[in-house]
Amino acid sequence: MGVLTSEAVVLRTWPVGEADLIVSFFTRDYGRVKGLAKSALKSRKRFGGALEPMTMVRAWFAERPRQDLVRLDQLEIVRSPLSAPVDAVRMAVLSLYAELLDQALPEHDPQETVFRLLVAVLEHTTAEQPWMPLTYFQLWMTRLMGLLPDITRCTACGEALQAGEARFNLMSDGLFCALHGGAGASPLSADSWMLAQRMLRQPVAAFATEPWTRRRGQDLRRYTLQTLERHLERRLRSAEALARL
Numbered sequence: 001m002g003v004l005t006s007e008a009v010v011l012r013t014w015p016v017g018e019a020d021l022i023v024s025f026f027t028r029d030y031g032r033v034k035g036l037a038k039s040a041l042k043s044r045k046r047f048g049g050a051l052e053p054m055t056m057v058r059a060w061f062a063e064r065p066r067q068d069l070v071r072l073d074q075l076e077i078v079r080s081p082l083s084a085p086v087d088a089v090r091m092a093v094l095s096l097y098a099e100l101l102d103q104a105l106p107e108h109d110p111q112e113t114v115f116r117l118l119v120a121v122l123e124h125t126t127a128e129q130p131w132m133p134l135t136y137f138q139l140w141m142t143r144l145m146g147l148l149p150d151i152t153r154c155t156a157c158g159e160a161l162q163a164g165e166a167r168f169n170l171m172s173d174g175l176f177c178a179l180h181g182g183a184g185a186s187p188l189s190a191d192s193w194m195l196a197q198r199m200l201r202q203p204v205a206a207f208a209t210e211p212w213t214r215r216r217g218q219d220l221r222r223y224t225l226q227t228l229e230r231h232l233e234r235r236l237r238s239a240e241a242l243a244r245l
Contacts, residue, residue, distance in 0.1 A: 003073060006030055008059040009118060010075070011098045013051055015041065023051060023072055024102050025059060026118070031109040032101070035061050035072035050075035052082060054094040054122065085127040088245050093130045095238040097121070097137060103232050104145060114144055120204045129208070135217040136204045138224040139196055147227050149174035151196055156180035163190035168223045170230070175223075192220040 006027040014022040021040040026032050040047050050057050056078040061070040081094055097118065105111060117140050121133040142148045149155050151166070155174030166188040167181030168174075175188060195217055199207070229235055 003060050003062045004030065004070075005058065005060050007078070007115075008033075008057050008075075009115075009122075010051060010053055010055045010057060011102045012053055013037075013040075018042075021051065022069065025057070025072075026101055026105065026115065027059060027110075028112065028115045029110060031111055032105040032107050033061065033070055034068070034107065035070040037072045046074050048075075048077065049080060049082070050077045052080065053098045054081045055079070056119070056122065079122075081122075087127045089242070090125060090127045090130050092238060092242040092245060093125055093134050094122075096134065096236060096242060097125075099236050099238045100138075100141060100228065103234065103236070104141065104228070111144075114141070117141070117144070124204055124208055129212055131214055131217065131221075132207050132210070132212040133204060135195075135221050136199050136207065138221055138228065139199050142224045142227050143200065145228070145231065147173050147231055148224075151175050151193070151200075154180055161193070163193055166193045168226070170226055173227055186219065186222070188219055188223060192217055196220055 006029040008025045008027040011024040011026055011032070016022055016036070019039045019042040021037045022034060023037050024032065024034050037047060037051070040051060049055070058076040058078060059072070060074040061072045063070050101118065105114065117137065121137045124133045153160055154177040155172065156176055157180055159177055161175060161177060165178055166175040167178060167185040168176070168188055169182050169185040176182070176185065225236070225239055
Protein backbone atom coordinates (compact mmCIF):
# COMPACT_ATOMS: atom_id res chain seq x y z
CA MET A 1 0.00 0.00 0.00
CA GLY A 2 1.18 3.53 -0.74
CA VAL A 3 1.79 6.27 1.77
CA LEU A 4 -1.33 7.49 3.60
CA THR A 5 -1.80 10.97 4.99
CA SER A 6 -4.20 12.44 7.51
CA GLU A 7 -4.64 15.11 10.14
CA ALA A 8 -3.65 13.61 13.48
CA VAL A 9 -2.90 14.28 17.13
CA VAL A 10 0.07 12.61 18.81
CA LEU A 11 -0.98 10.68 21.93
CA ARG A 12 2.18 9.10 23.34
CA THR A 13 5.56 7.61 22.43
CA TRP A 14 7.75 4.70 23.60
CA PRO A 15 11.49 4.31 22.94
CA VAL A 16 12.63 1.19 21.07
CA GLY A 17 16.31 0.40 21.05
CA GLU A 18 18.73 3.31 20.90
CA ALA A 19 17.08 5.54 18.32
CA ASP A 20 13.56 4.46 17.34
CA LEU A 21 10.19 5.43 18.80
CA ILE A 22 6.79 3.76 18.73
CA VAL A 23 4.19 6.49 18.31
CA SER A 24 0.49 6.24 19.11
CA PHE A 25 -1.40 8.89 17.14
CA PHE A 26 -5.08 9.58 16.56
CA THR A 27 -5.93 10.34 12.94
CA ARG A 28 -9.05 11.95 11.56
CA ASP A 29 -9.38 9.45 8.69
CA TYR A 30 -8.02 6.15 10.04
CA GLY A 31 -8.63 6.29 13.80
CA ARG A 32 -5.94 5.50 16.34
CA VAL A 33 -2.76 4.16 14.77
CA LYS A 34 0.57 2.93 16.12
CA GLY A 35 3.67 3.47 14.05
CA LEU A 36 7.42 3.07 14.13
CA ALA A 37 9.42 6.27 13.77
CA LYS A 38 12.87 5.11 12.71
CA SER A 39 15.83 7.06 14.14
CA ALA A 40 13.47 9.60 15.71
CA LEU A 41 15.79 10.05 18.69
CA LYS A 42 18.83 10.71 16.51
CA SER A 43 17.49 12.86 13.69
CA ARG A 44 14.99 15.69 14.15
CA LYS A 45 14.76 16.42 10.44
CA ARG A 46 11.54 14.45 9.77
CA PHE A 47 9.82 14.88 13.12
CA GLY A 48 11.32 17.85 14.96
CA GLY A 49 9.13 18.77 17.92
CA ALA A 50 6.10 17.04 16.41
CA LEU A 51 6.34 14.04 18.75
CA GLU A 52 5.22 15.97 21.83
CA PRO A 53 1.87 14.57 23.13
CA MET A 54 -1.19 16.53 22.00
CA THR A 55 0.64 18.07 19.03
CA MET A 56 -1.68 18.47 16.04
CA VAL A 57 0.10 17.32 12.90
CA ARG A 58 -0.20 16.23 9.32
CA ALA A 59 1.03 12.63 9.33
CA TRP A 60 2.44 10.54 6.48
CA PHE A 61 2.63 6.80 7.10
CA ALA A 62 2.40 3.43 5.35
CA GLU A 63 1.13 0.02 6.39
CA ARG A 64 3.73 -2.73 6.34
CA PRO A 65 2.95 -6.32 5.26
CA ARG A 66 2.40 -8.64 8.23
CA GLN A 67 3.35 -5.86 10.67
CA ASP A 68 1.14 -4.39 13.40
CA LEU A 69 2.99 -1.07 13.31
CA VAL A 70 2.77 1.29 10.38
CA ARG A 71 5.90 2.97 9.06
CA LEU A 72 5.75 6.58 10.20
CA ASP A 73 7.53 8.67 7.57
CA GLN A 74 6.88 12.28 8.52
CA LEU A 75 4.97 14.55 10.90
CA GLU A 76 4.37 18.19 10.06
CA ILE A 77 3.30 20.39 12.97
CA VAL A 78 -0.07 22.13 12.62
CA ARG A 79 -0.35 23.32 16.23
CA SER A 80 1.89 22.59 19.17
CA PRO A 81 0.77 22.62 22.82
CA LEU A 82 4.08 24.33 23.58
CA SER A 83 3.12 27.39 21.53
CA ALA A 84 0.93 28.61 24.43
CA PRO A 85 1.91 29.21 28.07
CA VAL A 86 2.50 25.94 29.92
CA ASP A 87 1.95 25.14 33.58
CA ALA A 88 1.59 21.90 35.54
CA VAL A 89 -2.22 21.86 35.49
CA ARG A 90 -2.51 22.45 31.74
CA MET A 91 0.06 19.76 31.00
CA ALA A 92 -1.75 17.31 33.29
CA VAL A 93 -5.05 18.04 31.53
CA LEU A 94 -3.43 17.45 28.12
CA SER A 95 -1.95 14.20 29.46
CA LEU A 96 -5.41 13.10 30.57
CA TYR A 97 -6.80 13.68 27.07
CA ALA A 98 -3.97 11.61 25.61
CA GLU A 99 -4.21 8.75 28.10
CA LEU A 100 -7.99 8.45 27.86
CA LEU A 101 -7.97 8.38 24.05
CA ASP A 102 -5.07 5.93 23.93
CA GLN A 103 -6.90 3.55 26.27
CA ALA A 104 -10.46 4.00 25.01
CA LEU A 105 -10.16 4.03 21.23
CA PRO A 106 -9.73 0.81 19.25
CA GLU A 107 -7.02 0.83 16.60
CA HIS A 108 -7.85 1.57 12.96
CA ASP A 109 -11.43 2.62 13.76
CA PRO A 110 -12.24 6.12 12.44
CA GLN A 111 -13.92 8.26 15.07
CA GLU A 112 -14.69 11.55 13.34
CA THR A 113 -16.88 12.88 16.14
CA VAL A 114 -14.25 12.15 18.79
CA PHE A 115 -11.58 13.77 16.63
CA ARG A 116 -13.65 16.93 16.25
CA LEU A 117 -14.28 16.96 20.01
CA LEU A 118 -10.55 16.73 20.70
CA VAL A 119 -9.68 19.52 18.27
CA ALA A 120 -12.32 21.76 19.85
CA VAL A 121 -11.21 21.23 23.45
CA LEU A 122 -7.53 21.60 22.58
CA GLU A 123 -8.26 25.07 21.22
CA HIS A 124 -9.73 26.11 24.58
CA THR A 125 -7.37 24.30 26.96
CA THR A 126 -5.25 27.17 28.24
CA ALA A 127 -3.22 27.75 31.37
CA GLU A 128 -5.86 30.30 32.38
CA GLN A 129 -8.83 28.01 31.81
CA PRO A 130 -8.08 24.27 31.89
CA TRP A 131 -11.12 23.08 33.90
CA MET A 132 -13.94 23.99 31.51
CA PRO A 133 -12.58 22.08 28.47
CA LEU A 134 -11.64 19.13 30.70
CA THR A 135 -15.20 18.97 32.06
CA TYR A 136 -16.61 19.19 28.54
CA PHE A 137 -14.23 16.53 27.20
CA GLN A 138 -14.93 13.99 29.96
CA LEU A 139 -18.70 14.47 29.67
CA TRP A 140 -18.73 14.06 25.91
CA MET A 141 -16.35 11.09 25.93
CA THR A 142 -18.68 9.39 28.41
CA ARG A 143 -21.57 10.02 26.03
CA LEU A 144 -19.75 9.03 22.84
CA MET A 145 -18.63 5.77 24.46
CA GLY A 146 -22.30 4.96 25.16
CA LEU A 147 -21.92 5.25 28.94
CA LEU A 148 -24.25 8.18 29.61
CA PRO A 149 -27.95 7.38 29.95
CA ASP A 150 -30.48 10.21 29.95
CA ILE A 151 -29.27 12.48 32.76
CA THR A 152 -32.67 14.12 33.17
CA ARG A 153 -34.26 10.90 34.48
CA CYS A 154 -33.48 8.36 37.17
CA THR A 155 -31.81 5.36 35.54
CA ALA A 156 -33.63 2.98 37.93
CA CYS A 157 -37.22 4.22 37.91
CA GLY A 158 -37.35 6.58 34.95
CA GLU A 159 -38.83 9.44 36.95
CA ALA A 160 -37.78 12.97 36.00
CA LEU A 161 -34.98 14.32 38.16
CA GLN A 162 -35.05 17.75 39.74
CA ALA A 163 -32.12 20.10 40.28
CA GLY A 164 -30.25 19.09 43.41
CA GLU A 165 -31.82 15.60 43.51
CA ALA A 166 -29.47 13.68 41.17
CA ARG A 167 -27.14 11.07 42.67
CA PHE A 168 -24.38 8.89 41.20
CA ASN A 169 -22.53 5.89 42.54
CA LEU A 170 -19.29 4.11 41.79
CA MET A 171 -20.83 0.86 40.49
CA SER A 172 -23.52 2.05 38.07
CA ASP A 173 -23.89 4.18 34.96
CA GLY A 174 -26.33 7.04 34.93
CA LEU A 175 -27.91 9.26 37.56
CA PHE A 176 -30.44 8.28 40.19
CA CYS A 177 -33.09 9.86 42.37
CA ALA A 178 -32.65 9.99 46.13
CA LEU A 179 -34.67 6.79 46.53
CA HIS A 180 -32.63 4.68 44.10
CA GLY A 181 -29.13 6.12 44.49
CA GLY A 182 -28.07 3.32 46.81
CA ALA A 183 -25.75 3.31 49.78
CA GLY A 184 -22.75 5.53 49.34
CA ALA A 185 -24.24 7.51 46.45
CA SER A 186 -22.76 10.97 45.89
CA PRO A 187 -24.86 14.03 45.08
CA LEU A 188 -24.47 15.90 41.82
CA SER A 189 -24.97 19.58 42.54
CA ALA A 190 -27.79 21.48 40.88
CA ASP A 191 -25.25 23.68 39.06
CA SER A 192 -23.35 20.68 37.67
CA TRP A 193 -26.54 18.87 36.64
CA MET A 194 -27.80 21.89 34.72
CA LEU A 195 -24.32 22.54 33.34
CA ALA A 196 -24.13 19.00 31.96
CA GLN A 197 -27.41 19.48 30.13
CA ARG A 198 -26.15 22.71 28.58
CA MET A 199 -22.84 21.10 27.56
CA LEU A 200 -24.65 18.29 25.76
CA ARG A 201 -26.50 20.89 23.67
CA GLN A 202 -23.87 23.54 23.03
CA PRO A 203 -20.32 23.67 21.60
CA VAL A 204 -17.37 24.11 23.91
CA ALA A 205 -16.82 27.65 22.61
CA ALA A 206 -20.13 28.71 24.20
CA PHE A 207 -18.57 28.29 27.65
CA ALA A 208 -15.23 29.98 26.98
CA THR A 209 -16.17 33.35 28.47
CA GLU A 210 -17.76 31.99 31.65
CA PRO A 211 -15.81 32.13 34.93
CA TRP A 212 -14.39 28.72 35.86
CA THR A 213 -12.69 27.89 39.10
CA ARG A 214 -11.42 24.43 39.87
CA ARG A 215 -14.46 23.82 42.07
CA ARG A 216 -16.96 24.44 39.30
CA GLY A 217 -18.07 21.14 37.79
CA GLN A 218 -15.74 19.19 40.10
CA ASP A 219 -18.44 16.67 41.04
CA LEU A 220 -19.40 16.32 37.34
CA ARG A 221 -15.78 15.52 36.48
CA ARG A 222 -15.65 12.99 39.31
CA TYR A 223 -18.86 11.33 38.07
CA THR A 224 -17.68 11.03 34.45
CA LEU A 225 -14.16 9.94 35.46
CA GLN A 226 -15.56 7.17 37.68
CA THR A 227 -17.72 5.98 34.79
CA LEU A 228 -14.86 6.02 32.27
CA GLU A 229 -12.40 4.27 34.58
CA ARG A 230 -14.93 1.58 35.49
CA HIS A 231 -15.45 0.66 31.85
CA LEU A 232 -11.76 0.89 31.02
CA GLU A 233 -11.10 -1.32 34.06
CA ARG A 234 -8.12 0.78 35.05
CA ARG A 235 -7.22 4.01 36.83
CA LEU A 236 -6.00 6.87 34.69
CA ARG A 237 -2.59 7.86 36.03
CA SER A 238 -2.88 11.35 34.58
CA ALA A 239 -6.11 11.91 36.52
CA GLU A 240 -4.36 10.89 39.74
CA ALA A 241 -1.50 13.29 38.95
CA LEU A 242 -3.96 16.09 38.23
CA ALA A 243 -5.74 15.50 41.55
CA ARG A 244 -2.46 15.91 43.42
CA LEU A 245 -1.75 19.35 41.95
